Amino acid sequence: GIQVEQSPPDLILQEGANSTLRCNFSDSVNNLQWFHQNPWGQLINLFYIPSGTKQNGRLSATTVATERYSLLYISSSQTTDSGVYFCAVFYNQGGKLIFGQGTELSVKP
Amino acid sequence: ETGVTQSPTHLIKTRGQQVTLRCSSQSGHNTVSWYQQALGQGPQFIFQYYREEENGRGNFPPRFSGLQFPNYSSELNVNALELDDSALYLCASRLAPANRETQYFGPGTRLLVL
Numbered sequence: 601g602i603q604v605e606q607s608p609p610d611l612i613l614q615e616g617a618n619s620t621l622r623c624n625f626s627d628s629v630n631n632l633q634w635f636h637q638n639p640w641g642q643l644i645n646l647f648y649i650p651s652g653t654k655q656n657g658r659l660s661a662t663t664v665a666t667e668r669y670s671l672l673y674i675s676s677s678q679t680t681d682s683g684v685y686f687c688a689v690f691y692n693q694g695g696k697l698i699f700g701q702g703t704e705l706s707v708k709p
Numbered sequence: 710e711t712g713v714t715q716s717p718t719h720l721i722k723t724r725g726q727q728v729t730l731r732c733s734s735q736s737g738h739n740t741v742s743w744y745q746q747a748l749g750q751g752p753q754f755i756f757q758y759y760r761e762e763e764n765g766r767g768n769f770p771p772r773f774s775g776l777q778f779p780n781y782s783s784e785l786n787v788n789a790l791e792l793d794d795s796a797l798y799l800c801a802s803r804l805a806p807a808n809r810e811t812q813y814f815g816p817g818t819r820l821l822v823l
Contacts, residue, residue, distance in 0.1 A: 633811065633812065640816070641746075642814070642817070644711075645811060645814075686751055688751075695742055695757035696767060
């Protein structure tokens with residue numbers, strides 16, 4: 601089956617710093633999503649981005665489907681950005697969303 | 710807020726018991742999926758329901774079962790609970806089963822099995 605790997609596993613930033621999170625996947629996909637999981641467990645949709653680049657405020661994401669990776673950029677980080685960031689891809693059959701192991705981000709004031 | 714709700718928020722059970730978790734989909738969404746998230750891991754797909762029928766299943770034993778109702782709400786039932794079933798259970802809904810549709814997750818139910 602498809603493998604999804606995220607890096608780095610952990611990241612500690614000072615407030616105001618920028619960061620790049622990476623997601624590699626082992627097969628072609630037609631759906632890739634980035635999520636932020638807050639400390640209470642809620643998964644919040646950030647981007648649906650099977651290819652190309654999207655931006656939403658301080659966050660942007662780029663997926664290069666032909667090279668099987670996606671990047672999530674966080675600029676001018678804030679303490680509220682803390683939490684775990686997941687990328688997830690759809691497996692072709694049965695509606696199965698495959699998650700990476702996540703990147704745990706901690707933003708210090 | 711995603712419009713997906715789950716109940717209860719927390720639950721404590723003992724080994725061998727049975728549990729039912731509930732999910733209400735976002736309005737207009739006819740497809741619901743359930744995921745199990747163990748501590749420190751990414752969510753794992755349990756199964757998906759579309760038009761009241763299971764149409765996809767992950768690597769979970771038959772004691773994990775589900776239902777979807779005509780109003781698209783859903784239940785996850787787990788029989789003969791084991792200690793390893795302790796996890797956050799997430800429900801997700803989407804507009805249709807097609808892979809291009811974005812999934813929206815509920816806040817989850819935290820299950821502790823003692």
